[in-house]
Amino acid sequence: MRSQFLCVLACLTLSSALPAQELGRDAAPELRGKRSFVKRDGVDHTIFEHEATGATIDFVTNSGICETTPGVNQYSGYLSVGSNENMWFWFFEARNNPTTAPLATWFNGGPGCSSMIGLFQENGPCHFVNGASTPSLNPYSFNEYANMLYIDQPIGTGFSYGTDPVTSTVTAAPYVWNLLQAFFAQFPQYENRDFGIFTESYGGHYGPEFASYFEAQNAAIAKGTLTGQNVSLVALGINNGWYDPIIQYKAYVDFSYNNTYTPLISASQHTSYLNTYTQSCLPALKKCSTVTGSNSACETADNTCYNDIEGPLSQVADFDVYDIREPSADPYPPETYVSYLQSSAVMSAIGAKSTYAECPDAPYEKFAASGDDARSFFATLSTVVQSGITTLIWAGDADWICNWFGGLAAANAIVYSGQTAFQSKAVSSYTVSGTSAGTFKSVGNLSWLRVFGAGHEVPYYQPAAALQAFKQTMMKQAISST
Template structure:
């Protein structure tokens, strides 16, 4: 084991289960941090779940501490408190953060191999989990990561099965993406809907709405050019134009891009806690915790990665028997439920007719309508009422129920 590859069992957050945290090398100069918790229920047979946050370049500590991890930081900022709606009640989840080193990842495509290598190295270090079914979950820019990474996993599994690669088979069964960014062309078209005519009312003035609508055709023209040429320059220019002349006109609302009902996003109260030497010592982390990396974001922006679509990979996963869950809090502006529902309606896959023959129905959780659902052909879409960008933060009980139903 490389001297920088450390492994700890801290007991932090959930002392009732086995947990592991530390570093795995994913390239010669890059070390990825992970934090893994065994399931509270039958860990030897419970599935393995990987969670990724978005950005690009943001840590999955966001998901662990604000959304679906086994604990949250208490009001005094000194102690952790139990999260009764943690997803490790039913699965063995792993997350990331505190990673360090150098790599040349500047797009979802170039990130696929190091992501795959990380999972393989994790399963080699902990072979007891290698035979468990795997569920790949994330939110936001994970709408790019997960389809591309999951598609790469299937490609590598094929090489393993045909004897051309000596790695464990990754038992991928499903993916789940919350308020994801997947199809730029279709989702971009829905920004005026969310800003000007959502279920939460008009959020910007009619004049600004008209500007947004007027600028949209030029934005879509640039996106189509990116898709046609696949040149980094064209894709980056489309990204820049659309963000400036369509997406950011929402600034007039003076509301959160991630929850249009408020002016602020969930506070990252756990940052200081993670940067304490005592905390880092327990989990085996080094350096300073940073929520998001501007350097990574800039590298992805320069390639125009966000304008390239990843819905083709989603269709391929469905055609290969992978179940797909797309869910969206309906108070999110930046990756709205309108946009996510719209690109699924256009998705070409083998179960398309089955999915499109259905309609949105009430989604019930414990006898209460928590949203709307449409399902068919191994594809499920859920609109979650009264939830922002981080669905498990706003609706933890409903999110846990959704996760349980999907993995079972």
């Protein structure tokens, strides 16, 4: 199935200069198929059908939705292959120097949450100011600096639809790599650009695994044991990530007691919850973290720690787990973008074939059944840092669900050549044009950033700081104040 995915886009690239036509017996076998243009609901679509596999790509060019900066191209649509697997992508050209700008991809977490969250609420070309019903241009969009690719994965998330074969972070990685291979085949001008992975929340699992998988594929390509396009991975950024449950379930207890906004529990409750963590949650997680940790052991650990730690703590007061400053009944940021994406006019314009679902249950349940949440991706993250990839671990300090206590503890525990110096280094003020935005420290290719006054979706709350940190990391630099 994966080889079919690669083939269809390679075919599309090689035939893209040809008029709509059948590519018949005189064409090379991999080129046989049909490239055509169709109009649906008044919108032009480009479609390529591959004769051998029946696979297709179907996308809209310059829909006029979200990115309205003159001269900035965008493409949105589906890559479809095999047994009804249709993965949604939305690509935005860089607003500045697109022919030389690097390429970055964004993944939201969940698992099973759409990357349209990041696109419309956080770092995309448009945003909904103060809960407006229609979007306006975002001056702090990440495509101010980089060409940006947003992907809804796994299947069933966001606009993606069809059969979902993914049951874990590890099984998700090959599909994302295949999509990137397909993207490079369709848009070869981006093949050799510096490439970055940026993600949040469950991205503490996704980011390390995807980066590690890409590097393994690159190594296989270099050895000649795999045919494909090298992904020039230079940067990994994860904000408010879920990296390691052993570290981060304890952080729930400590942050609930000792955060800088409002204590949620008393000293005696803190002691009681730490005892519960030590006696029930931690032993279960250790059973999951062994080499032979089974799906059932990890699912049990996940349920145990949720029932004994996360669930009860999330109910000790009226607060939003994504922003401790907000009440639970008033989710923030506003969700007006969802209604916008579900409108028939917008769906037609961008080429969406499935009604938008922000965080559907089905993909999440598959991950839950494999115990993926309770598995640590800490060793994988360490390997990525050891490989020299510029890595930013950052967090908004008002987030509870993946709080900065756990993020900093995870950053300090990363095993690499600079670990001892990183652990002992004091944090410094992080400024944006002279204005304080947080605290940070960097040693070698690893940086840590705590962002003041930001909830789970850091770029929503502190867009200037987020864009600055993004640019510095994509430049393969340690973050620094301006």
